[in-house]
Amino acid sequence: MMLESNPLVQKIVRLALLEDIGTGDATTELVVGPGQEARARVVAKAEGVLAGGPVARMVLREVDPHVSFEQLAPEGARVSPGNVVMKASGRARSLLLAERTLLNFVMRLSGVATAASRFAEATRGTATTVLDTRKTTPGHRVLEKYAARLGGVRNHRMGLDSGVLIKNNHIALAGGIKEAVQRAREAAPVLLRVEVEVRSMDQVRQALEAGADCLLLDHMTLEEVREAVAYCAGRAAVEVSGNMTEEATLVMAQQGVNFVSAGAITHGAPWLDFAMYIEPAG
Amino acid sequence: MMLESNPLVQKIVRLALLEDIGTGDATTELVVGPGQEARARVVAKAEGVLAGGPVARMVLREVDPHVSFEQLAPEGARVSPGNVVMKASGRARSLLLAERTLLNFVMRLSGVATAASRFAEATRGTATTVLDTRKTTPGHRVLEKYAARLGGVRNHRMGLDSGVLIKNNHIALAGGIKEAVQRAREAAPVLLRVEVEVRSMDQVRQALEAGADCLLLDHMTLEEVREAVAYCAGRAAVEVSGNMTEEATLVMAQQGVNFVSAGAITHGAPWLDFAMYIEPAG
Amino acid sequence: MMLESNPLVQKIVRLALLEDIGTGDATTELVVGPGQEARARVVAKAEGVLAGGPVARMVLREVDPHVSFEQLAPEGARVSPGNVVMKASGRARSLLLAERTLLNFVMRLSGVATAASRFAEATRGTATTVLDTRKTTPGHRVLEKYAARLGGVRNHRMGLDSGVLIKNNHIALAGGIKEAVQRAREAAPVLLRVEVEVRSMDQVRQALEAGADCLLLDHMTLEEVREAVAYCAGRAAVEVSGNMTEEATLVMAQQGVNFVSAGAITHGAPWLDFAMYIEPAG
């Protein structure tokens, strides 16, 4: 429900239909009558985690507010080939018009949720939390971060406005970690934490001293990661990142870091396969 | 240049910036001065095919029309880790604001181009052409199909309005292949070909008789595919589809089909890694 | 129903209301009470073909989702002065707000359908099909092409993306018909046919040889048209165009061409007159 209320989600849903429909569905209008009613089932074709039902509903409603829709498996459920996860009924033409766009959203989001669930699984039983990143498909940020949560992963920043993250490029331009962190602590919107990307123990110390809430260890050796965790001793949260696989995530968890962030949850996730079957009704 | 002129591409670029910037870049505004000038380099971090330079330019221009941008490696070029493929210069704040969105587009599109190039390679030297599908990221259709072309693959339908494709669901609702095909041949916009999805030799015969321009063989055995190709004998083009991998593509090419279409070119493509390095200028 | 689902149609409907309503209806708000209910009838004032009922419904719904609407004469019906073709009821203010925009759409579209029906009539009993063109009112492409179909005419390209049409300007820039056609046949989205505009028998031969699916004869004499038809002998479809009137269309049909396309169906169509009468209800 929160998803349907989100203006950014509404925008990507409308853009998706605009690009697919264009001047019209050249096939359907010719071969299916306007009065024909039909029933559709969305069926899983692979093993994974379901995500995207609310978007499927939005796609259908945007095409035709009179189509009825029901989600049979809940968001975040594990699905297997053959599971019927959603059904819809109404005008056959509306179902056909929505079909590809609906499936593309569900396949993409379920793919992300499935990838996220594997990363989350990798740290089960440890004190480490897996995070997503801002490496999301342009225009799909809210959706992919939602799917990541469904898969068991926690969200890092949603965008440039929901956290202060002083990265390498910022440090190079700001003239030093200390000034940057102090300025952020004094002047950022008050409910935003300040995180700093660091690449050496020296930077770890500077950032901690300047009052960073969180350190993002980038390209540091396992040895250095362990040292940084020990040095911080809870005074700042420690996050590691950088081409994290499920295996690397577990190794990092064992060093006692608070967070591992993995772009692959979104940018490396293949889609999960689903099909829609439509048959005449009534 | 055609990409920059496309209104659908402009829309996804603007939506991407809207979702990432939101109410503002909480970090940059605090730690980088408004007058600071900088230079940025976009550098490949993996082996693959470059795509997305024109979109990178659009992202930068949308953020700040005064940023200068240059693409060093041409679209479609093979790149290796360390290759500097684009550079930009201008206000440091503008470069930082655009960074993630720019990279997300380039990484996604280069990922698609790279996947496409592998599929195209699989049929090199055969008479078979690899096609993409409509299984593209919602809102990214024009871009992903562009990247697929760069990778050496030909485009199937761009959307519901640029071809007649009578699929299984249509046939179930239309009451038969024959009527559906005839209706389409008589009444569709005149420059659209008519393709029919078929699942048996019987359907192959019906579709051909009804005058289909192209047959899409779905879930048919290798044996049947061969038989269909022989039966058609050039009277209609033959396309095969369905979970096509690079290997399966080659096998199908050897059966003499005209087209193999593979959703994995888009929905199975992991992103290609790039980074942006920004340093003070002047 | 397909019309209401089309995002491009939604956009023009919203723009039309925006420009007419602006900051508000200075008259209605002052002289009609907010609780006043009313009934409206849309009445034909001239002889012609009705088109635009679904758009009328969209206009009303956009203004006030609680207005009820019924179309009494079906789309494509012939109407005569005095025929009540639609009725609506609900808040008087909503009906008044929608009135002019609703009528402008219905009058324009019925005008196009009526013009189209006259062109279609001109070739009745021949093997020639009349086509519309892309000379449509900017922003009204989907609607006017829909009205043309209602009037009995078939659609040519819906836009630049739904067919390859190599025109004179392209040939001048491409350096020859042959290269242009070959490139299109190899690389265009696979469900698009390739048409070539030709102006001499020499160009007819080149285009045919290069594999064009369709020839558009431009400014050719009746003699040449006959020669082209004979030369093509069904290997490519033949279309003629250029200031086609209903009379010229019939003459061309008698030469055996497959298609006659006439811009006048859209750009020469005067509106068909309708009025809306609103009276107090309850």
Place this chain on the structure above:
Amino acid sequence: MMLESNPLVQKIVRLALLEDIGTGDATTELVVGPGQEARARVVAKAEGVLAGGPVARMVLREVDPHVSFEQLAPEGARVSPGNVVMKASGRARSLLLAERTLLNFVMRLSGVATAASRFAEATRGTATTVLDTRKTTPGHRVLEKYAARLGGVRNHRMGLDSGVLIKNNHIALAGGIKEAVQRAREAAPVLLRVEVEVRSMDQVRQALEAGADCLLLDHMTLEEVREAVAYCAGRAAVEVSGNMTEEATLVMAQQGVNFVSAGAITHGAPWLDFAMYIEPAG
């Protein structure tokens, strides 16, 4: 210049390009190279009044800000077949992409300007002014009213917010002319005049007494029109309307009415023919 600054005009220009370009220009991208430069001329093919140069410029700029554009004949100029009225140069692809949309605007607007000029001509030398109406193409109000002015006609209301016009439907719902006019005089935005549609001498008297600034005589006989003009004696302006042709306009002018309004200026105007010729440059 005012036209380019108008947000409603920008919206229709963008919508027009969106509908024509869709997912891309399937022809141009294939047959014309990206580096090819070209020159275009827009040439009149018929006699009439030119309108739409600023919109042509907007279309080109929207497609490609680097195209140069020059208008050779001024807005409102009379043109004859063969006159070169605009020229543009830049990337060949951009010119081809813009061509049809540009021409459709110029042909439509010049058609309206030409029709307007004929109506204006009909009253030359009389004290009567010809007005346009709100029967304009949805989404094109600002443009068509601009073209009408170029043709020598004065604008009636631009929309529901720029004048109070109490029409028949309002009177039926408001319960009388007197109350409606008084309410409007007291409460309408202060710079709006109040006009009343009347159908009898009795209504003329009521409207005048209630303080109407202007009377719109609808379906009244010539005799009644004369009587109304005499009765008003300058206390209110007198407008006549209803299927006005150029001839009827002159007859009404001879009765001494202040205004004749004619929907045909916009809804009856056929397009004026123009062509664009593009040739390689450099």
Place this chain on the structure above:
Amino acid sequence: MMLESNPLVQKIVRLALLEDIGTGDATTELVVGPGQEARARVVAKAEGVLAGGPVARMVLREVDPHVSFEQLAPEGARVSPGNVVMKASGRARSLLLAERTLLNFVMRLSGVATAASRFAEATRGTATTVLDTRKTTPGHRVLEKYAARLGGVRNHRMGLDSGVLIKNNHIALAGGIKEAVQRAREAAPVLLRVEVEVRSMDQVRQALEAGADCLLLDHMTLEEVREAVAYCAGRAAVEVSGNMTEEATLVMAQQGVNFVSAGAITHGAPWLDFAMYIEPAG
């Protein structure tokens, strides 16, 4: 109801939600369950005039079409602390998501209505009407002018298109009052009155002679205002403006001017305080 139908109002409502919701409500989604139902009351916290109920409804509907809403005190009613003016019920998450945006609109608009009512009160019993101005919050013109009417004030121009107002800057550029007024009287859309800003008795005379419908006296002494009123003697309406307070308004009314316009109705209005209380339902 007219407000809900206004496209400009729809746009500001959507923009307001977009800016507040961004990528999502970080609090609500975490702490309130998706199935939780709730009831909300909007309660006045100060003395004033209520405005904005229809906008409150729009905000809720935009967030969730299933929320029910009822306005308990009518628009324009005087409210006191503790008065429950609206209630709503539905999903708790939807109510929380809408809360701040809804209140901001109601507080702003009620603030304007309250300020307007004080100005209207100042001239009660005189023949002078108080007007608002175009000094309204950007994007809120239609709403603030609506609130001003509710408070008892009449609207001046709604925008640049609903009246001719020749101001000082125009006169400086046009080269004189006379030419400017004449040109406007001849050529402006016919239902627009012509007003002229004047600063001396000499300008009063010029404007009146040129046929201005209304004079806007700017920076003139009380003495001059009296003289201008006497000089005009009803031939043109007289408006005074310029930092008008409630007291100054009364003084001007006593000079017999027709209109006093006061920007402070909108730009000087503090918000009227309201709160929303939400409690679990069912």
Place this chain on the structure above:
Amino acid sequence: MMLESNPLVQKIVRLALLEDIGTGDATTELVVGPGQEARARVVAKAEGVLAGGPVARMVLREVDPHVSFEQLAPEGARVSPGNVVMKASGRARSLLLAERTLLNFVMRLSGVATAASRFAEATRGTATTVLDTRKTTPGHRVLEKYAARLGGVRNHRMGLDSGVLIKNNHIALAGGIKEAVQRAREAAPVLLRVEVEVRSMDQVRQALEAGADCLLLDHMTLEEVREAVAYCAGRAAVEVSGNMTEEATLVMAQQGVNFVSAGAITHGAPWLDFAMYIEPAG
């Protein structure tokens, strides 16, 4: 520069021009020639803090990209009556078209900056920071928060996505402070702090124990505020809110609270007066 790059700011600027221009500027087009060049000065008419120059530039550029603009007094500067703060030159028509919208933005934003500066002044020399709230004009959030910063105030949450603030309504629905805070600490995007609105010392203790980062004391007595500050002892930041005036702010600062947030900075700020003078150039 960050402001110009913000998509939300672009949207409100465009909406503001759309509502003011509508179908066109009825005055300017009639009385000022298209070729007339002019110079404009924006002049302060009151004492206060300047804000909005970048928006003024955006308004002008949106109307006419060829207008030149220069800001003479920097953002945040104190201005006095008569100070020329900006100048622009270009087509007279463009300057007139932009005038009111430009001034409305500058007057509103400077009003907010001025109010903010007074609140900031009230706590000068104390350890307390003044914050703004989300009680901002709908659609103007980014701008008003920017103006508040210019005036010396720090930003609280920018929107629902940039902080977790568990308010009274949430607590009522969530079933207790403890669960709500814990859930937020575990699952919110990691760079967001968690704040809780409390109304008693009991709630202060619960919130602190549950791990809140910040407490928002609402409707608590001075005595209780002091007790809360002492009890927290730096373990959580303490914010007070609720009808804060400048005086109340100082009193609270003296209790040692970390933050005072005041809605009046935005919702109570009257506009600061500016005028634009335009004169012929060249």
